[in-house]
Amino acid sequence: MIRFENVWKQYDDGFVALKNINLEIQKGELVTLIGPSGCGKTTTMRMINRLIEPTSGTIYIDGQDIAKMNPVELRRNIGYVIQQIGLFPHMTIAENIALVPKLKKWEPSAYQKRVDELLDLVGLDPATFKHRYPSELSGGQQQRVGVIRALAAEPDIILMDEPFSALDPISREQLQEDIVKLQEEIQKTIVFVTHDMDEAIKIANRIAIMKDGEIVQFATPDQILRRPANSFVRGFIGENRLAQRQTAVPTAEDLMSHSIATVSPKRGLAEAFRFMKEKKVDSLIVTDKKQSFLGVVTLKELEKHYHQEHLLVADIADFDVTTLTKDADVTDVAEIFHQRDVSAIPVLDGDRLVGVITRSSMMRGLAEWEFQKQP
Numbered sequence: 001m002i003r004f005e006n007v008w009k010q011y012d013d014g015f016v017a018l019k020n021i022n023l024e025i026q027k028g029e030l031v032t033l034i035g036p037s038g039c040g041k042t043t044t045m046r047m048i049n050r051l052i053e054p055t056s057g058t059i060y061i062d063g064q065d066i067a068k069m070n071p072v073e074l075r076r077n078i079g080y081v082i083q084q085i086g087l088f089p090h091m092t093i094a095e096n097i098a099l100v101p102k103l104k105k106w107e108p109s110a111y112q113k114r115v116d117e118l119l120d121l122v123g124l125d126p127a128t129f130k131h132r133y134p135s136e137l138s139g140g141q142q143q144r145v146g147v148i149r150a151l152a153a154e155p156d157i158i159l160m161d162e163p164f165s166a167l168d169p170i171s172r173e174q175l176q177e178d179i180v181k182l183q184e185e186i187q188k189t190i191v192f193v194t195h196d197m198d199e200a201i202k203i204a205n206r207i208a209i210m211k212d213g214e215i216v217q218f219a220t221p222d223q224i225l226r227r228p229a230n231s232f233v234r235g236f237i238g239e240n241r242l243a244q245r246q247t248a249v250p251t252a253e254d255l256m257s258h259s260i261a262t263v264s265p266k267r268g269l270a271e272a273f274r275f276m277k278e279k280k281v282d283s284l285i286v287t288d289k290k291q292s293f294l295g296v297v298t299l300k301e302l303e304k305h306y307h308q309e310h311l312l313v314a315d316i317a318d319f320d321v322t323t324l325t326k327d328a329d330v331t332d333v334a335e336i337f338h339q340r341d342v343s344a345i346p347v348l349d350g351d352r353l354v355g356v357i358t359r360s361s362m363m364r365g366l367a368e369w370e371f372q373k374q375p
């Protein structure tokens, strides 16, 4: 749909703002451009409607080189929302919204209906707001009108340059949800500039992360969270956001008990039997001196071989035991209890034993985890 091919931009003062941008945006996709101030987001975006021309390279829309298209025609099919709102002060809200539909020669009844629909969409009562002038609206209200004005003529492409930045968090979330819904319903191709990673993750199909005029990573939010391309991306996402995602469900570490009944592989069976009675458990975890996990010995096996006095724990232990790493999530734990006849699952950090999950430690861990989540 929109394709940048080896696009460079050098401004008149010699500053190179974009260095060889290659980017392909699919039809119906919502792509966010994100990156530090001055990295070239606005420059990239304004090339799509030819408010800025590349120094070299080509931009195609539907396979057509836009440098060869009439810029006025081109812009009529591209909605544009800028941070500074850009409403025309001498036109009413209704006139502002209906501007492009009028240019496209819509019937008055059609664009009047559209104005009402769009105002409703962003929670502005048409009867109240239609006939006001921009200066008679709050900043946030003006910005909402800016957003819907870009949608009014149903363009194929919508460019949005930090459209929600002046909004309060609630209106902002509302509009983010509207955009996602709208996107699903009418499948517009949207290029959306933001500084806010949470916003990008919430609305984007794919995120292009920019730095110093280059695209550092272009991938889905999930891929970016899982596999940040480098330390810049990692820093930009923020370590705590990465961590937050990982603790969205309880992990083995949350569900395990730290009081573990362990035994050395060199112990005799009578000793192991006494440990079990003392700790009131029906299995012991076999570890070496350094607390490395080796296996499990069960009461059942002990009873079976008890009369063979020469045997040691090492001889009867099961060394092929299902274990979990401490960051395994609750579904893995449930799966093991469901599929196997085990009463305790060892939890490892590397090969070191750090805990054990039993059905009761799991229930307790879940309850505590829920409790901690309460505000």
Ligand SMILES: Nc1ncnc2c1ncn2[C@@H]1O[C@H](COP(=O)(O)OP(=O)(O)OP(=O)(O)O)[C@@H](O)[C@H]1O
Residues within 6 Å of the ligand: 011, 012, 013, 015, 017, 035, 036, 037, 038, 039, 040, 041, 042, 043, 044
């Ligand atoms: N007309 C111009 N002449 C010279 N340099 C410019 C011009 N316009 C922009 N620049 C420079 O190009 C770089 C990219 O600017 P751009 O507006 O694309 O950044 P941005 O990523 O949108 O930043 P922000 O997040 O602050 O909006 C900046 O360093 C800016 O100073």
Ligand SMILES: [Mg+2]
Residues within 6 Å of the ligand: 041, 042, 043, 161
């Ligand atoms: Mg900008």
